[in-house]
Amino acid sequence: METQNYNLICGIEIHVELRTASKMFCGCVNDPFGAQKPNIYTCPVCLGMPGALPVANKKAIEWTIRIGHALGCEINLFSKFDRKHYFYPDLPKGYQISQYDQPLCVNGLVKTEFGDVRITRIHLEEDTGKLVHQEVNGEKVSLVDFNRSSVPLVEIVTEPDIHSPQQAKAYAKKIHQIIRALHVSDADMEKGSMRLEANISMQGIGDREQGILPQYKVEVKNLNSFRFVEKAIQYEMKRQAELLEKNETPKQETRGWNEAKQHTFPQRSKESAEDYRYFPDPDLPPMRFTREYVEQLKKDLPELPEATIERWQKEFGIKENDAKILADDIEHKTVLDVLWSTAKDRHVDTAKLASLLVNKKIIVDFGISTYIEEALTAMEVLSSTMTIANDVLIAAINEVIAANPKAVVDYKARKTAVIGFFIGAVSKKLGKVDSNQVRNAVQEMLR
Amino acid sequence: MLLDLSLSELAKGLREHRFSSVDLVNECYDQIEKLNGTLNALITIIPKEEALASAQKADKELTPDASPLFGLPYVLKDSYVTKGIKTTAASNVLKDFIPQFDATVYTKLQQSGAILIGKANMDAWGHGASAENSDFGPVKNPWDDTRVSGGSTGGCAVAIATRMCAFAIGEDTGGSIRNPSAWCGTTGLKVTYGRVSRFGCIAYASSFDTVGPMAKLAEDCAIVLQAIAGVDPFDASSSPQPVEIYNDQLKSRKKLRIGIAKETLQEGVDTEIVTAVELAKETFKSMGHEIIELSMPLLDFGVAVYYQIAPSETSSNLARYDGVRFGGGRDLFTDENKRRIMIGTYALSTGYADKFYHNAQKARTLFIKEYEKAFSKCDVLLLPVTPFHAPRLGELINEPLKNALADRFTTTQNPVGIPSLALPAGFSSEGLPIGVQLTGPMFSEHILFQLAQQFQEKTDYHQRKPKGIE
Numbered sequence: 001m002e003t004q005n006y007n008l009i010c011g012i013e014i015h016v017e018l019r020t021a022s023k024m025f026c027g028c029v030n031d032p033f034g035a036q037k038p039n040i041y042t043c044p045v046c047l048g049m050p051g052a053l054p055v056a057n058k059k060a061i062e063w064t065i066r067i068g069h070a071l072g073c074e075i076n077l078f079s080k081f082d083r084k085h086y087f088y089p090d091l092p093k094g095y096q097i098s099q100y101d102q103p104l105c106v107n108g109l110v111k112t113e114f115g116d117v118r119i120t121r122i123h124l125e126e127d128t129g130k131l132v133h134q135e136v137n138g139e140k141v142s143l144v145d146f147n148r149s150s151v152p153l154v155e156i157v158t159e160p161d162i163h164s165p166q167q168a169k170a171y172a173k174k175i176h177q178i179i180r181a182l183h184v185s186d187a188d189m190e191k192g193s194m195r196l197e198a199n200i201s202m203q204g205i206g207d208r209e210q211g212i213l214p215q216y217k218v219e220v221k222n223l224n225s226f227r228f229v230e231k232a233i234q235y236e237m238k239r240q241a242e243l244l245e246k247n248e249t250p251k252q253e254t255r256g257w258n259e260a261k262q263h264t265f266p267q268r269s270k271e272s273a274e275d276y277r278y279f280p281d282p283d284l285p286p287m288r289f290t291r292e293y294v295e296q297l298k299k300d301l302p303e304l305p306e307a308t309i310e311r312w313q314k315e316f317g318i319k320e321n322d323a324k325i326l327a328d329d330i331e332h333k334t335v336l337d338v339l340w341s342t343a344k345d346r347h348v349d350t351a352k353l354a355s356l357l358v359n360k361k362i363i364v365d366f367g368i369s370t371y372i373e374e375a376l377t378a379m380e381v382l383s384s385t386m387t388i389a390n391d392v393l394i395a396a397i398n399e400v401i402a403a404n405p406k407a408v409v410d411y412k413a414r415k416t417a418v419i420g421f422f423i424g425a426v427s428k429k430l431g432k433v434d435s436n437q438v439r440n441a442v443q444e445m446l447r
Numbered sequence: 448m449l450l451d452l453s454l455s456e457l458a459k460g461l462r463e464h465r466f467s468s469v470d471l472v473n474e475c476y477d478q479i480e481k482l483n484g485t486l487n488a489l490i491t492i493i494p495k496e497e498a499l500a501s502a503q504k505a506d507k508e509l510t511p512d513a514s515p516l517f518g519l520p521y522v523l524k525d526s527y528v529t530k531g532i533k534t535t536a537a538s539n540v541l542k543d544f545i546p547q548f549d550a551t552v553y554t555k556l557q558q559s560g561a562i563l564i565g566k567a568n569m570d571a572w573g574h575g576a577s578a579e580n581s582d583f584g585p586v587k588n589p590w591d592d593t594r595v596s597g598g599s600t601g602g603c604a605v606a607i608a609t610r611m612c613a614f615a616i617g618e619d620t621g622g623s624i625r626n627p628s629a630w631c632g633t634t635g636l637k638v639t640y641g642r643v644s645r646f647g648c649i650a651y652a653s654s655f656d657t658v659g660p661m662a663k664l665a666e667d668c669a670i671v672l673q674a675i676a677g678v679d680p681f682d683a684s685s686s687p688q689p690v691e692i693y694n695d696q697l698k699s700r701k702k703l704r705i706g707i708a709k710e711t712l713q714e715g716v717d718t719e720i721v722t723a724v725e726l727a728k729e730t731f732k733s734m735g736h737e738i739i740e741l742s743m744p745l746l747d748f749g750v751a752v753y754y755q756i757a758p759s760e761t762s763s764n765l766a767r768y769d770g771v772r773f774g775g776g777r778d779l780f781t782d783e784n785k786r787r788i789m790i791g792t793y794a795l796s797t798g799y800a801d802k803f804y805h806n807a808q809k810a811r812t813l814f815i816k817e818y819e820k821a822f823s824k825c826d827v828l829l830l831p832v833t834p835f836h837a838p839r840l841g842e843l844i845n846e847p848l849k850n851a852l853a854d855r856f857t858t859t860q861n862p863v864g865i866p867s868l869a870l871p872a873g874f875s876s877e878g879l880p881i882g883v884q885l886t887g888p889m890f891s892e893h894i895l896f897q898l899a900q901q902f903q904e905k906t907d908y909h910q911r912k913p914k915g916i917e
């Protein structure tokens with residue numbers, strides 16, 4: 001394998017559309033995916049009409065700071081918006097309002113099971129409109145839908161700390177989980193409210209020791225699932241290593257992932273650096289925050305998935321793996337918390353309940369309302385079959401043994417069928433019981 | 448002429464029924480019919496029947512406590528968007544552009560009951576100091592129609608001087624209100640940045656652009672500013688600073704320290720203009736104000752700094768005029784537009800931005816300090832508006848550098864954000880108006896009005912009219 005001679009050097013950029021009620025710089029409804037028709041959520045500001053001026057959405061700024069806190073960032077007490085210039089039909093002003101050298105958040109850290117990933121920066125910007133290519137009256141045309149124009153968009157940029165495709169996937173999943181836990185975005189990768197890009201290059205093993213960095217970078221876009229990120233990086237590692245083995249430097253370019261063909265393909269060359277002519281947007285005064293304000297936003301953070309997992313293990317004895325799986329979707333968190341408490345009150349084994357939910361894939365397969373129902377049913381089943389504390393069971397079995405010495409003799413004579421008698425007798429005393437639990441207890445006691 | 452009267456006299460006359468809003472509007476249209484063909488002050492004229500209908504309505508609905516602007520005819524620079532009324536910024540790019548919304552300044556004036564009668568000609572996109580760089584033809588000076596009106600807000604100044612309106616709204620990015628006010632013998636105010644909402648003002652250079660009043664005299668400007676000033680939720684750069692009651696402040700006769708920077712009266716300034724400033728100085732002195740001589744050497748770099756930042760911002764602001772969603776294509780920009788777009792694009796480019804745009808922004812901070820220093824010694828500065836008289840048509844447009852130098856005394860206030868009022872202060876031997884300006888610290892409009900009002904009580908330059916305006 002060529003890749004053995006090289007280390008992956010990879011950084012990831014994640015774009016997240018915030019689900020604020022209104023857009024980033026105007027009062028238009030922020031619901032590009034729910035819109036019934038193109039261009040209905042538009043106004044002079046997000047259409048870039050002459051004389052229109054942007055006014056920043058305070059909630060979007062606060063939510064970005066929340067994300068920053070959740071990812072362990074420092075929050076800049078002074079920040080500003082800049083104009084990033086380029087021409088494209090979906091960019092009505094000829095520039096995108098973004099943040100250049102003074103983003104809201106810097107220097108964060110995200111832990112994954114494959115190693116830490118440092119966050120370089122998190123900044124807030126506006127999304128563009130969307131081009132739709134279709135045929136109208138037999139003519140191929142490109143249409144623009146501005147419903148998405150100026151929707152608040154957060155960009156999270158990492159250092160090149162990602163050293164395996166698995167780590168990339170784990171990092172992306174973790175960000176997804178945290179964003180969902182913060183209730184700031186649907187982070188729906190399929191729809192595009194969360195979008196991934198990976199910057200991938202390969203460094204020769206020897207180069208690493210000498211601190212020589214790769215002379216190129218390949219950007220892979222359109223990675224709209226966690227699996228694609230992993231696969232695209234795997235593919236690129238191999239492709240780039242093969243070129244390097246032939247003493248070729250991979251081209252500096254932007255590539256896309258083709259799921260059908262299972263490969264990346266070139267989209268546009270990036271050999272000459274683009275010049276965005278950034279400068280501070282004079283229409284938007286710079287932002288100054290007090291430390292108190294920033295700290296208050298930190299205090300107001302909801303519980304993050306990591307803390308939830310830990311608490312569930314501690315408070316309810318749920319197995320780490322189960323907790324991880326169940327905490328994955330934050331929409332279920334509140335329901336599960338209620339479920340655990342109720343179960344605990346009824347002396348249901350919460351660890352088993354959790355395992356049952358995971359095994360039955362209830363979360364994956366059912367909507368939230370059926371989910372609650374299913375979970376409650378599972379709990380009922382558990383409470384009727386597994387609630388017998390061991391001491392109660394042992395006392396009951398002892399009574400049966402005392403009253404039926406013959407059965408004990410039969411059992412010891414390896415007439416194992418007699419176990420059924422014990423289960424029946426214990427059931428008579430305790431009501432509906434878990435036959436496995438009784439069987440195990442009897443076997444243990446008569447061993 | 449009724450329109451020779453000040454705004455407060457007009458408001459009084461309407462309330463006393465000595466004349467009607469209809470009379471005023473008729474007088475405006477008479478002047479427009481007579482002179483607009485030659486002078487080219489207005490690009491769009493509101494149909495007379497519409498304006499008259501508004502006037503009739505105003506006459507019926509006038510109440511004693513209505514705004515002093517109620518029923519008074521005015522014009523807007525064609526850089527303000529007006530819903531349903533063509534707005535061009537004097538460019539062929541927007542030749543047939545009908546906006547979908549109203550500029551805040553227009554909304555406020557409509558609410559005060561003033562009557563819009565036209566949209567004034569200007570240098571396209573505000574690019575110019577002569578109002579010749581218009582795709583709708585040059586604006587000519589009413590004092591000598593072989594000369595320019597000044598710019599970029601030339602059309603407004605001409606409309607006031609020729610009584611086509613009672614007042615106007617201009618826009619000043621580096622002298623665009625003050626320069627034509629000086630060359631046309633009218634009074635105009637560049638407001639403190641943020642004092643008046645820019646929402647709906649077609650941007651030239653967003654960090655310099657200011658929306659301000661133009662009229663015959665300072666007191667009129669005060670009345671108009673009262674109606675248009677204040678914070679606007681649609682303009683994040685508008686200031687929450689409370690608005691002064693300018694009329695109360697006008698009466699104050701506080702003794703002030705008036706500073707004169709020697710650099711503003713040195714070489715390159717027409718001697719007649721220097722004399723006008725000296726005379727104004729003596730007039731203020733005679734009123735008991737103290738004159739402070741000082742030196743502000745940095746002001747000489749005003750044009751250099753202005754012509755880095757303003758083109759940079761305009762190259763960005765004009766990027767939206769791609770012809771995709773509205774308006775014509777980029778080929779319709781004039782040479783001057785293209786020149787500024789290219790200079791600005793260059794100044795912002797990687798490798799050059801540090802040398803040009805960023806250095807200019809540092810110089811901007813130096814200007815702020817230079818003015819702070821000056822205002823620690825005086826309350827207000829007195830200086831010329833332009834270094835020379837209104838040039839002949841074609842002179843500036845063929846000499847971009849001279850065009851730039853016309854802004855010599857008007858380009859340092861915008862980077863700093865401070866207000867400056869231009870007012871008539873004399874005439875050249877050839878009978879051309881000369882203006883001086885009073886520049887004060889941030890939000891000192893009320894002080895500028897005070898001083899200018901006193902000056903206009905003592906002088907009659909502002910009352911003189913071009914020949915043929917009877």
